[in-house]
Amino acid sequence: MLNVDKFYMSEALKEAGKALDKDDVPIGAVIVHKGRIIGRAHNQIKLLRDPTAHAEMIAITQAAAHLENERLLDTTIYVTIEPCAMCAGALVLARVKRLVFGARDPKTGAVRSIFNITQDKKLNHSLSISEGVMEEECGGLLKEFFKTKRVSKV
Numbered sequence: 001m002l003n004v005d006k007f008y009m010s011e012a013l014k015e016a017g018k019a020l021d022k023d024d025v026p027i028g029a030v031i032v033h034k035g036r037i038i039g040r041a042h043n044q045i046k047l048l049r050d051p052t053a054h055a056e057m058i059a060i061t062q063a064a065a066h067l068e069n070e071r072l073l074d075t076t077i078y079v080t081i082e083p084c085a086m087c088a089g090a091l092v093l094a095r096v097k098r099l100v101f102g103a104r105d106p107k108t109g110a111v112r113s114i115f116n117i118t119q120d121k122k123l124n125h126s127l128s129i130s131e132g133v134m135e136e137e138c139g140g141l142l143k144e145f146f147k148t149k150r151v152s153k154v
Contacts, residue, residue, distance in 0.1 A: 005100050008032055008078040009134045012102075015042040015055060016080045016141055022047055026141045029055035029079045031063040031072065031096075038075070039063030055079065056087035060094050071095045080138040082109035082131070088117035091127060098128040102138025 008030055015028025019042035031039035041058035045051060056079055063072050076098040077091065083101065088110040091099060099111065099118060110117045111129060118127040 005078070005130065005133045008037070008076070009080070009100065009102060009138070011037065011040065012055075012078045012080050013134065013137060013141070015040055016138070017042075019043040019055070020141065020145060026145050027055045027079065027081050029059040029077060031059045031075050031077045033063070033067065033072070033075045038066040039077075052086065054084065054087050056083055057090060060090055060096075064094070073097065076100060078133070081105050081142060082111050082113055083118075084108045085110040085115060085117060088115070091118060092123055092125050095125050096127055098130070100130045100133050102131075102133055103135050103142065104131065104139075 011030045012028040015030065016026040019028065020026035024043045024046045028042045030037050039059035039062035041055045041062065043055050044053040044058065056077065059077065063075060064070055072094040075096050077096050079101045081101060081103055082105040083091065104113050106113050112131060118129060
């Protein structure tokens with residue numbers, strides 16, 4: 001695991017913490033281009049009442065605005081949890097070069113767990129994938145969030 005990957009994943013974890021503070025699913029993402037963060041976001045689904053307001057989607061929008069281009073060539077996205085089908089598809093469409101994620105998502109993960117959208121040979125772009133970066137911290141945050149949700153329902 002590269003130290004640079006740990007650094008940027010820790011930035012994604014800070015974003016996830018912001019979602020947690022707002023009682024949203026704690027997922028964070030940052031997009032890096034030429035050593036600089038050009039997009040950073042956390043889940044805002046509840047805040048915006050928008051099922052597409054995932055951390056990855058918001059970070060993609062920010063990065064595209066920064067680059068003034070819908071193609072995020074030569075970028076790396078760091079996400080605390082394996083992206084879902086919507087987000088994985090958006091990463092392919094945006095032509096992101098590399099995806100680094102922390103923990104797998106066995107229920108909705110579309111990079112390794114259920115599907116592999118980001119490396120499907122039928123599509124016109126594929127991403128380089130690195131997984132397991134700060135896996136315990138990333139997965140632990142999500143597990144703790146859902147554990148408190150289950151306790152509060154009792």
